[in-house]
Amino acid sequence: MPSSAPPRNRFERRRAETRQALVRAARRILAETGDTAVSIQAIAERADVGFGSFYNHFESKTELFDAAVADALEEFGRTFDERLTGIDDPAELVAAGFRLSARMTGSHPELMQVLRRRGLEHLHSDRGLAPRALRDLELGVASGRFTPVEPAVALSAVGGTLLSLIELRFARPDLDGDEAATDLAEMVLRMLGLPAADAREVARRPLPDPDRSGSI
């Protein structure tokens, strides 16, 4: 996958656009129904791309949908990078991540639906967000802020709770999302070993400003 090489000429740009159209269509389908048995014809139509073009880019539906999930995960990670860099207290980072995720169910619903359906199976992946989360958790333990525990177990706890927050946002839109996220973040910080008072305070620190970047 030459995802590193940016398109040089018009050929490559057009090719990349067709591929992106297919990936975006797959993301929409994943978010709306999750039905990966949908026909390649329907996918191509959704992408507004000739039917045969599919085979210029992917060998199977599985391959396409995997690419779509990877694409969503990457966008999720990018948003985290944009919005959360500069926070170096691991506890605050966890809390901010929870609250940012809750807000993203409103601003990036399609992306979050994909995560909702496919996130669990990437929790212990060695690419994407998982390794970074692991590192932050280990950092928190090393600095004495978190109670020592097997890193994979801590990752499970935090990741599972985050996914269930996303599920909660979609399953119970009647609840106040930001409040739920804050409460859950506070709970997660207690889980990681922060004293109750600290957990309460850290979970309620204001999120960093969106800077000049658009809407979130």
Add this chain to the structure above:
Amino acid sequence: MPSSAPPRNRFERRRAETRQALVRAARRILAETGDTAVSIQAIAERADVGFGSFYNHFESKTELFDAAVADALEEFGRTFDERLTGIDDPAELVAAGFRLSARMTGSHPELMQVLRRRGLEHLHSDRGLAPRALRDLELGVASGRFTPVEPAVALSAVGGTLLSLIELRFARPDLDGDEAATDLAEMVLRMLGLPAADAREVARRPLPDPDRSGSI
């Protein structure tokens, strides 16, 4: 669904057996590949049942797979009932549930794989385990053992963590499962508001004996 009426005569028994064969085949397929696009023909073969029989019991694959998930959830709940009745401290109940679930990935792998793939979408269902878990969490809050919080948020936290424990057991079979479950249970109890020392103690209480019931 006349799931309440037990089969009276040989006709009804045979009919129920055919249906069960289809459901069990669907459970195996869900556990092994999760590929719900598999053909009805392949399902019928797997169940060792004539192809046309499928339509005597289900109108679509979706209907069959939903029944298979419901079947798995029910078995999960039944096992909890058998093994955890008699525990009335909500904190101990949560901890025992975590450790029992971890063990079940070894003793009931197929069942737990189904849960792994489909559990999240049933977290806030109004049938099955969710309502009971909600009740226990509310009980814990009422008795002062747990810190007060919106019940659905507590359910998200506990359920999400449990699902990620199941994921962890399958993704990292190299880790000691019972130890991971105990550690995670301890963390969840802290999350719910137990003091660290209490959480540690409760999470390590011995599980109730399997009584005369077979192997777990």
Add this chain to the structure above:
DNA sequence: ATTATCTATAGATCTATAGATAATGC
């Protein structure tokens, strides 16, 4: 007589590819 299962099959749908068409590189 009734009911469920099984086998066979028509018709629909889907996949993968071949060949024509259109756009750009050099």
Add this chain to the structure above:
DNA sequence: ATTATCTATAGATCTATAGATAATGC
């Protein structure tokens, strides 16, 4: 000249049903 896209289609596969077969109820 090269390359990607698009259209058309052959062949494979899948679904849903019709009708035959087998088993039980009464």
